[in-house]
Amino acid sequence: MSVRSALLVAGFVLAALNLRPAIAGVSPLLDEIMSDVGLSPAGGGAITTVMVVCLGVFGPVAPLLARRVGLDRTLLAGLIVLAAGVALRGLGGALVLYLGSALAATAIAVMNVSMPGIVKHHFPSRINLLTGVYVSGVVAGSAAVSAVVIPMEHATGYGWRGVSALLAVPALLAALLWLPQALSEQAGPQNGPRPYGIVLRSRVTWYVTGLMGLQSLTFYVMLAWLPTIFLDAGLPADQAGYLLSLTNLVQVAASLTVPVLAGRRPSQVSYVVGAGALTVFGYLGVLLAPATVPWLWMIVLGLGQGASFALALLIITLRPADPAAVTALSAVAQSAGYVVAALGPLLFGLLREVSGGWSVPLTAGLGVLAVQILVGWFAGRPATFR
Template sequence: MSLRSAVLVVGFVLTALNLRPAIAGVSPLLNEIMRDAGLSPAGGGAITTVMVVCLGVFGPVAPLLASRIGLDRTLLAGLLVIALGVVLRGLDGVAALYVGSALAATAIAVMNVSMPGVVKQHFPARVNLFTGVYVSGVVAGAAAASALVIPVERATGFGWRGVSALLAVPALLAALLWLPQALGKQTLAGGGPRPFRTVLRSRVTWYVTALMGLQSLTFYVMLAWLPTIFVEAGLPADQAGYLLSLTNLVQVGASLAVPVLAGRGPSQVSYVVGACLLTVAGYLGMLLAPTTLPWLWMIVLGVGQGAAFALALLIIALRPADPAAVTALSAVAQSVGYVVAALGPMLFGLLRQVSGGWTAPLLAGLAALAAQTVAGWLAGRPATLGKANL
């Protein structure tokens, strides 16, 4: 491998690692944030909800930026804005908390949509492999954030605000390593009305969008509330954070292996349905016996959620024929999907507040997983979305 190729791959991986810490780092600190800011459970859940709304609303900005400055410079700009957002979130005041979170999430939204196009552009012969690398990097970043924020807080004495601001460091490091790509000649991709008009007319687009939205909803519900569920079941806060980290770490392996296997054939149905059923098993474990073998429930949940996320992004990358079309499909599926997903953490918190326990919220999550299984079966069937028939 040449030095140029090595820098490309390392920069790509480090960029992927920064796509979740700004979100995942909130969950282990949520009780502390709520106490400090005087927020209710619904208000605490709204932090994640605001971020996921931004993931949906601002995703369509990515094709517009990519058509003007290129995918590589779009990613560089996103990394710099993530750094700005997490620093702002660490300042005093509830407004800074929400605005900084929204700013970081807006950058992540643009990068989320851009990454499948980057895979198609830089690694066209290895889409399956680098989709797995990308997704495993995303979940590894989430796992690292959820595992380290509390130990870092205790070691530094900075409090949750200082720990949030420290998340700017890996974003700036990734920006530095991605800089050679951004300074190179840019391939403009993703712009123009044609890709959007054509993807919106395809039924496959809406199957993929439903899968993306429902798997994101069930994922972000766990990302926002999983440690709190275990704490209220009687586990200490640090162990609850480690459980979240475990399920995210398991997702790394699942998201790396599953795309390579699932991409070998035209159909991904069996993989998608299997991932949904494993996620159901994880939810059931938390509902029926949260303190009995919690590590097992987190392993099962992690395999299911990691595989489902990777499969949704693999399908987005495989179906279209070129980076512009991939970016357009990615914008539609992720934008609409994340708007749907944004309802999850807040509604979960409201159900907890109204019902006084976690039974009703977890049953609602199981209902969403049933719908996710149907969407996965439809989205995973063989289909070809070419330039003329997206």
């Protein structure tokens, strides 16, 4: 492998690792953030909601940037803006916290949409493998930050503000590795988006969008509230963080293997339905016995959610014929999908306030999963994107 190829792969992997820490790093510190800034449970859930809304609203910016400056330079810009947003949110009160979170999430939105197109463009003969690498990088970054933020806070004595700001460092390092690729890129028509009219008229688009949105909703609900659920069940804070990290680590294994296997078959229906069923089982465990063998629920939940996310992105990358079409489909599916997903953490927090417990919100989550499995059955069927 040449130095250029090694930098391409390393930069790609490190960029993927930066796509979730800015969001996942909030959850283990949420009680401390709420106490310091003066937020209610709904206000605490709104941090994740604001970020997921931005993932949806600003995703369509990516194809426009890609047409003008190229996919590689679009990814570089996303990494730089991400670092700035993460550093900003610990510098003030609630308003600055929300603004910094929104800026970081806007950058992640652009990167989210760009990455499937980059896979199609740079690795056309290894889409299944590199999709697995990409998704596993995303969940590995989430798992790592969930595990280390509390120990890092204790070791450094910086508090949540300082630890949150340190998450800008990996994004800057990824930007440095990706810089040679961005500087050498020749922007051209192949990087432009496919007309959105064609995308919006395809039934495939809406099946994939439904799968992307519903699996994201059930994922972000757990990402935002799982440690708090375990705390309310009587588990200590560090163990709650480790359990969240465990489910994310299991997602790495699922996301590495499932795309490779599912991509070899014309239909991904059986994989999508199986992944949804595993997620249902994990939700049931958290609902019925959160403090009893919680590690088992986290393993099952991680397998289901990791596979669901990987399959949604694999289908986005497989269906269109070229990188520009992939980027356009990715923009529609991820933008609309994340707008749907943004409702999850906020409504989950509101249901907890109204009901006084976790039974009602978790039961509602099971209902969402039933719809996810149904939509996923249509999304996973063989189809040609036109």
